[in-house]
Amino acid sequence: MTESAPAPAPEAAPLRRxxxxxxxxxxxxxxxxxxxxxxxxxxxxxxxxxSVRGIAKAxxxxxxxxxHYFGTKEQVFEAAVxxxxxxxxxxxxxxxxxxxxxxxxxxxxxxxxxxxxPVTRTPLLAIVRSAVNNETxxxxxxxxxxxxxxxxxxxxxxxxDAQLRAELAAAQLVGIAMLRYVIKxxxxxxxxxxxxxxxxxxxxxxxxxxx
Amino acid sequence: MTESAPAPAPEAAPLRRxxxxxxxxxxxxxxxxxxxxxxxxxxxxxxxxxSVRGIAKAxxxxxxxxxHYFGTKEQVFEAAVxxxxxxxxxxxxxxxxxxxxxxxxxxxxxxxxxxxxPVTRTPLLAIVRSAVNNETxxxxxxxxxxxxxxxxxxxxxxxxDAQLRAELAAAQLVGIAMLRYVIKxxxxxxxxxxxxxxxxxxxxxxxxxxx
Numbered sequence: 246m247t248e249s250a251p252a253p254a255p256e257a258a259p260l261r262r263x264x265x266x267x268x269x270x271x272x273x274x275x276x277x278x279x280x281x282x283x284x285x286x287x288x289x290x291x292x293x294x295x296s297v298r299g300i301a302k303a304x305x306x307x308x309x310x311x312x313h314y315f316g317t318k319e320q321v322f323e324a325a326v327x328x329x330x331x332x333x334x335x336x337x338x339x340x341x342x343x344x345x346x347x348x349x350x351x352x353x354x355x356x357x358x359x360x361x362x363p364v365t366r367t368p369l370l371a372i373v374r375s376a377v378n379n380e381t382x383x384x385x386x387x388x389x390x391x392x393x394x395x396x397x398x399x400x401x402x403x404x405x406d407a408q409l410r411a412e413l414a415a416a417q418l419v420g421i422a423m424l425r426y427v428i429k430x431x432x433x434x435x436x437x438x439x440x441x442x443x444x445x446x447x448x449x450x451x452x453x454x455x456x
Numbered sequence: 457m458t459e460s461a462p463a464p465a466p467e468a469a470p471l472r473r474x475x476x477x478x479x480x481x482x483x484x485x486x487x488x489x490x491x492x493x494x495x496x497x498x499x500x501x502x503x504x505x506x507s508v509r510g511i512a513k514a515x516x517x518x519x520x521x522x523x524h525y526f527g528t529k530e531q532v533f534e535a536a537v538x539x540x541x542x543x544x545x546x547x548x549x550x551x552x553x554x555x556x557x558x559x560x561x562x563x564x565x566x567x568x569x570x571x572x573x574p575v576t577r578t579p580l581l582a583i584v585r586s587a588v589n590n591e592t593x594x595x596x597x598x599x600x601x602x603x604x605x606x607x608x609x610x611x612x613x614x615x616x617d618a619q620l621r622a623e624l625a626a627a628q629l630v631g632i633a634m635l636r637y638v639i640k641x642x643x644x645x646x647x648x649x650x651x652x653x654x655x656x657x658x659x660x661x662x663x664x665x666x667x
Contacts (some may be wrong), residue, residue, distance in 0.1 A: 290590050376639050377588050378502050391641040406651075412635055412644040413655055421632025424548050424623055428587050430595045430602040433623040440617075444624055448659050 276314050279304045283325040288367045292322060292382040293373030322375070323385050328411025329359060329368035330389045345401065349414070350442070352398070357417045357438050360426055373427055390415065400452060414452035415447060470474045488526050490515045494536035499533050501584035503593040533586070540570060540579035541600045542657065556612065560625070560661025561611070561653070567629045567650050567657060571637055584638055613664060625663035628656060 252275035282304040298316050301308040305436045315321040343351060358403075359365040395415055399407040421441065426431045433441070493515040497506045508529050512519040526532040554562060571577040583600075586593035608628055610618040632652065635641045644652070 253490065256470065316650050340480055371538055374588050377634070386639055387641055395641075409647055410649070410655075412641060413632065413652070416631030416635050416644070417628045417659070419570055419634055420627030420629065421624065421634075423588070424627050425562050430598055430623060431582075432620050433627070440620070441624070444663065448628070448662070451659065452655065 259427035275306065275310070277305075279311055279314060279321075280328070283321050284328070284368045284371055285372075287322060287325055287375060288371035292379040295322075297321060305371050319381050319385070321373075322382060323389075326368040326385065327389065328374070330394065331363045331428050335386065344418045345454055346402075347399075347450070348453055349448070352453075353416070353418065353442050353446040356422070357442060360422055361438060366426065369422070370427065373422070398453070410452050414449045417448050417452070421445065459481065464554075486515075486517065490522055490525060490532075491536050491539070495530050495539070495582055498533060498536055498586060499582035502535050502582075505531075508532060510575040525586055530592050530596070533582075533593060535602075537579040537583045537596065538600065540576045540583070552637070556665055558661070559609075560659070561614075561657035563625070563652050563665070564657040565630065568653060572649060573634055577637065580633070581638065583654045584633070609664070621663050626662045628659050628663070632656065642650065 279300065283295075283300045286303065295318075298308050300321065301311045304311075311321060315324050360369060370383065371408050374384055376386040377383075391412070391417055395411040396408065398414075399411040402410060403411065423435065425433050425436075425441075488513065492512045494506075494599050497511055497514065506529075508522050511532065512522045515522075522532060526535050530629065538567075571580060583593065583597055587597040588594075602623070607619065609625075611624040613621060632644065636647075637646050651663040
């Protein structure tokens with residue numbers, strides 16, 4: 246909350262038009278390492294208990310470099326979790342290009358794919374654990390999930406309550422993620438994804454295009 | 457995590473077979489005040505950041521008295537949030553006594569009733585905010601929601617995958633609670649409950665008794 250504004254470029258700042266020692270590739274590597282550490286910290290500890298200083302320390306860089314690359318703690322958080330949503334945002338064309346009458350199954354499979362993949366599961370856990378306890382993280386969730394992903398889906402539906410429908414469909418998927426991956430209630434936590442998808446895809450479809 | 461075991465009865469312990477100064481009614485009042493404070497603290501701060509000492513201080517009693525009434529921090533938490541589930545557990549007969557073909561609507565209305573009522577919304581927020589970040593609180597959630605409420609509903613269903621069906625129905629309701637009451641995404645956060653119930657009750661029904 247009291248994070249300072251983006252710091253001026255620290256000594257080790259990369260990409261100094263050939264004068265610094267770091268190459269563009271090295272800088273990208275450092276940036277990616279900071280993001281990976283940030284994702285791990287946010288997903289284990291939640292937004293409030295994670296600090297830019299802690300991320301910098303775990304990544305082996307100075308805090309100023311983290312601020313230089315990303316800005317405030319909120320911006321570090323958004324950059325760290327965005328990786329989980331960029332496949333979803335890129336996939337929306339894939340989802341929406343197909344026939345609307347199986348969009349429920351395609352959307353459900355995409356969401357399960359993100360949660361079952363450890364690379365994207367970590368930032369998803371980070372945003373869920375953070376958004377329920379912290380208003381800044383909740384705002385990021387609203388921007389990424391509601392304003393971008395659900396709005397784009399709703400835009401494809403030709404009904405006045407399209408956004409509400411998209412959110413009720415999302416609620417079914419968010420609730421399953423909560424019970425399966427976060428709180429780990431059995432049997433849903435260990436059930437075969439295909440068994441769940443077979444039951445849930447028609448529900449998502451019904452919310453989006455049903456009567 | 458490192459809470460001590462229930463303390464021996466402190467000096468102010470009530471109900472000492474007529475020798476103490478407090479009456480049974482006063483003791484019940486103190487107990488209720490501690491629970492109300494605990495609910496408020498857990499729902500605002502989550503499990504980890506809430507301490508028995510802080511609850512005792514806000515309730516104007518000694519920590520030892522809190523331990524005397526409830527035991528460990530985990531037991532204080534469980535007692536504090538149980539109030540939200542006891543109507544649900546009591547209501548299960550009401551839910552399950554009626555015809556099975558509108559159990560979806562009755563269950564959905566009961567859950568909305570609990571969330572729309574500020575008295576039960578506070579402990580529900582407490583358990584959601586705590587369970588996503590803390591394994592002890594998640595275990596309480598699993599005991600209250602999965603083992604008691606969902607199991608009892610599943611017992612009424614005559615299918616081999618009854619428990620999974622009950623959990624997918626619960627997931628729809630948990631997801632709506634997350635988006636509407638916790639993360640507050642529009643339009644679902646401000647929509648008329650009846651508009652949501654009309655869409656969601658058939659989904660819950662379908663999970664429980666559908667093909």
